[in-house]
Amino acid sequence: MSHSLKSFASDNNAPVHDAVFQAMLESNRGDAIGYGDDIHTMAAEKHFKEIFGKDARVFFMLTGTGANAAGLSHITRPYHAIVCSDKAHMENDECGAPEKITGCKLIRLPSEDGKIKPSQILPHLDSIGFQHHSQPKVVSVTQATELGTVYRPEEISEIAHFTREHDLYLHMDGARLANAAASLDLSLSEISGKAGVDLLSFGGTKNGAMAAEALIFFNQDLADGFEYTRKQSMQLMSKMRYISAQFNALFSGGLWLENARKANRMAKMLAERIEDIPSITITQQVETNGVFAMMPRAAIEKLRRRYFFYTWDARKNEVRLMTSYNTTEHDIDGFVEAIRESLRK
Amino acid sequence: MSHSLKSFASDNNAPVHDAVFQAMLESNRGDAIGYGDDIHTMAAEKHFKEIFGKDARVFFMLTGTGANAAGLSHITRPYHAIVCSDKAHMENDECGAPEKITGCKLIRLPSEDGKIKPSQILPHLDSIGFQHHSQPKVVSVTQATELGTVYRPEEISEIAHFTREHDLYLHMDGARLANAAASLDLSLSEISGKAGVDLLSFGGTKNGAMAAEALIFFNQDLADGFEYTRKQSMQLMSKMRYISAQFNALFSGGLWLENARKANRMAKMLAERIEDIPSITITQQVETNGVFAMMPRAAIEKLRRRYFFYTWDARKNEVRLMTSYNTTEHDIDGFVEAIRESLRK
């Protein structure tokens, strides 16, 4: 394929932010003990405790799928069920890693905007105590969702209240937690741990890092022994300092927030520039860094010759257009122009 | 712990080689499609085909444990058994990842030097066809071994001949394949694929990379569908170009060989400088970049206050001293001096 250099396919198509790279380079001096017993990792853990609270226990991971699947396996038994949205990454885009690694059943709740509600979960709790049924034990929400929407803190709290009442755990897939925080103008903690989340997969990769994911247990007891689960899940980086350095860069001087705001702003700009085009329908609230839109199939095909992006739902001619910290106004200009051209006869 | 900056604990305590870092930096320009559909990955795959043959199929992985466990799971069924040395990394240092991910039994063969022989494997084939027994299907060898020793190509070939004759696969854990090739003055292929290996875990991390592992199938049919196993095994890097760039650096201008030779040479030098000390006994042939030695317990404790290294066998007062591409003659001087001091009353 010959594409222009700029991709709207995913925020993971962006390069590593210069400041992140610089921090990695600075950590590249002399020997360092492996597996996390180094000063960069200590510094990064300190950042996490400042952000998520001193009782948070953090483990660095290599992939978002790894954080989700290994984390969930640690807080479940194989006869449990994990309840999530039918739009969740773990349900759709992890090639069955959650099932393979946890042994659990995933219960998918229908959702138009990627968000789920306690009233949808409740009927599935009828299974509890019946030996023939997988036992619901975890509710997993995605913040921001795959569809770019965000949960308000009170929505998270409502689910957390529900999960505690029913002796369930609340997991949050925060691959784009930074974008959600930026969107809501709230701290990372206010929309996760403080709102009642027990276990958080926190992603740095889509926020300007190279490969930096973390798993945060807000309930310390739940974390016991997770170092073994991480290793057995093939997620333990030997030269840990290079993950830690990435987080240190993102958390220094608020780079994470700057990156997230930039990505969100570019999506908003893109949406505003195309929403008035009659043959285009924007299908989701643009709350973070993705724009979902229906447009004529012929136009999609023309546009794809110049830009890389994903068709989200081929049956509806719906595309997903993602921006990143690295997207510029100039990129938006070029892309909008290309969209308009693709729509011409 | 307060250690000197120089570690003899592991070759993964070394920093990333400057040329590798430089290549990563150079790949950090603009957007790139994720998951391997980028020019850096294409270039890296070309390197691998040049080295391992045009029929080799390569998949980049995040950790050595991931390469071993995911690779083995792909070529086995859970009722199979995997035969390896009792010194193998997969048996001792992967926290049970092979068992968890493959479901297979590991059969460990006793070995003084980390190497195994067909005559040790043969008795375990009595199980074949008996429904109550795990069915041996893979033999796994480590090159170089955990003990720093190397298999000669004819030793590999002999095992490969045996495995083919008995309808088994031959896997090689090549986390330190570069060191073995440098030691034998042979190509990477001559001591793996050309010698009859079916599946190779190839490590770049201990050879000067940051985190760059690869799984190479010499039998193309075996590779079918491995992209799914990789993803489900949580080993698929989204920003793949940064793994690929590391391999590109290692394979440009023979950096991999230079690094391996340097590490090996430093181990040899260290061994030569301490082998005449009466209270020290070197316990393994120094063929690659590790020196195994017994020394008085009090000396071990003293030395540990200044340098980081592992006790290999506490019951025998045996230590493992690892060198890397980054170890210098000056480091050896300092370390040997510290060893001598630690031996003084």
Next chain:
Amino acid sequence: MSHSLKSFASDNNAPVHDAVFQAMLESNRGDAIGYGDDIHTMAAEKHFKEIFGKDARVFFMLTGTGANAAGLSHITRPYHAIVCSDKAHMENDECGAPEKITGCKLIRLPSEDGKIKPSQILPHLDSIGFQHHSQPKVVSVTQATELGTVYRPEEISEIAHFTREHDLYLHMDGARLANAAASLDLSLSEISGKAGVDLLSFGGTKNGAMAAEALIFFNQDLADGFEYTRKQSMQLMSKMRYISAQFNALFSGGLWLENARKANRMAKMLAERIEDIPSITITQQVETNGVFAMMPRAAIEKLRRRYFFYTWDARKNEVRLMTSYNTTEHDIDGFVEAIRESLRK
């Protein structure tokens, strides 16, 4: 609970048929080699080949869940997906055994009557070739369904044509295959192997046996090595002759058919006797041995004091009333009388 002796809860509440018990008793003479190398098992295998064709390979199993999960694990890799109805036993009533044992994702298709159609499966094949998605590999149908309905042979053939065209396997959960065959007045083979099924879980337990399940591979290659999967799946009976004797009894003189017809006839009779009651709505076609009906909640509660049966959907006040080979007209009389009484103010 104090219930009358007669249960409408499940066909597995029935006792073992006398002729089945007698056959077990007759096999109980002297020693017999374990694990299937005995004359009773040879005879039973012969029966299965006569019924399902000489190329069929049969393995005896201990539970229906075991037949489903172990069989599916043998024909899949963990990155595969298994497509079934949202009413399927494997989706709802096996406590996650399929996920745990296969590692696969289950894709549930909505179904009012427990049956699924190729047009529902097709959209899920979009995932094929995309490394982030579980790869559909098996379609599983239930015959008769959990809702007592049956697939016509042409419906099975249509699905089989579809699965072959798309390189998928067709599995049939035939826990009540006998009831389906009796209902359609067709042979067991005509509605399974001959219609294109690759793998059949065949149940004897609900048809008058004690615990007799079988897994039948119509594709011989698929069966290779299943003896190991069975053992590892904890489904290998040591004193195999006692399972075999049960099948020998069911397949001698057409007892299986007689039992199935009787059970079906009793359900039909029950339905006819209650369908005119104004406050009762029968919700599914009564094609085999289950009657699904909505009735007032108060009546359900009253009735439950005297008879054991399951509430199928509490939100709809829908109950499931199962008959078996052991249900008599007199039982129906009594039950209908109790239903009528429960409806009185």
Next chain:
Amino acid sequence: MSHSLKSFASDNNAPVHDAVFQAMLESNRGDAIGYGDDIHTMAAEKHFKEIFGKDARVFFMLTGTGANAAGLSHITRPYHAIVCSDKAHMENDECGAPEKITGCKLIRLPSEDGKIKPSQILPHLDSIGFQHHSQPKVVSVTQATELGTVYRPEEISEIAHFTREHDLYLHMDGARLANAAASLDLSLSEISGKAGVDLLSFGGTKNGAMAAEALIFFNQDLADGFEYTRKQSMQLMSKMRYISAQFNALFSGGLWLENARKANRMAKMLAERIEDIPSITITQQVETNGVFAMMPRAAIEKLRRRYFFYTWDARKNEVRLMTSYNTTEHDIDGFVEAIRESLRK
């Protein structure tokens, strides 16, 4: 193969004891609620509580492999290791079910007589706390062992003391616990729960039942949720009354003890009758119902034409000769005569 009717291959080659069959037949009256909510199961549970203590929680299972693997999976996490003898059934004869179902590593301790000692376990606890190593969590002993030997209660207690001290669990594979109890003239409890065992796989099948296994948790907390593990492990019998009836028969009037004594006595008799034959060497203490002996290869081959038995170690010409409750003095006479004949030139 044409064998005489009498087998010395395994105690599971024996038929079902008449009294057991009679009890099953008596339970075969009318309908009974499935999955254990019936009077026969209540009675059987009462028997178990009388024998093993009122705090014991018992679950009925279908196979010994199922009891071992499902039980162990319930008290471990996949990163744990299970320590057992290299002669253990779970290590050798369960086709890898423990690894597949638990995900754990098995650590096998060398043993001449099938028994293990705390001093052998201790070195493996060095792994505890090191994230790269599987974490030992369970010690499993077999009573009686695969070699027919028995642990004295003080030997069990010593191991139990050790496991508690080190925060490990003690599992006992009691497939032949009855034989051990008979041999020691102690109660079933004195050599299991009272001696400190946490989890017991108790076998009825080799003691005259058809298929009756149980898992007993002496630590009630450990049992929480096991009903789900049992179902997911495909070990839940729907028509449970027929397992329960078997246990009721074995535990009524001391039939279990009578059967075990008989089997043991026959082995003792066999051993006494052959131990003086010069070309035969009995290799293990005959403490229960197995005789292990070395004899000339030619004689083994001749004998096998008339009787079924297993070669235990082909390299040593060692055979295993098992007796059962159903072996008679007359059988021993005939077998000894055949052995003597097979030794003649």
